[in-house]
Amino acid sequence: MEKLAALDTAGDKFHVHNRHVYWWRDGGYSEARWTWVRMQVPLAGSADWVRKISGGASLEKVTGIGFTFDSWESDPFTMWLDGISFE
DSSP states (O other): OOEEEEEETTSOEEEEEESSTTTTTSSSOBOOSTTOBOOOOOTTOOSSEEEEEETTOOGGGEEEEEEEOOOTTSSOOOOOOOSOOOO
């Protein structure tokens, strides 16, 4: 996943992306089932996850989320998102 974006009730957005291009491949938790990878994205940002805000975006007022994936000009692929939760 390249980027997670959220939109709040005022129409303001924030984006969170990882500083490392291959972060999903270079370690971390993997269930090793057909290349399933568990992803945890801190919406507030962290040392590895950069958060960019436009307007006065608020985590408390999120009304929608979006995920960006890139095939890097390879063949099309299928992405399964399973067990999405927010804590």
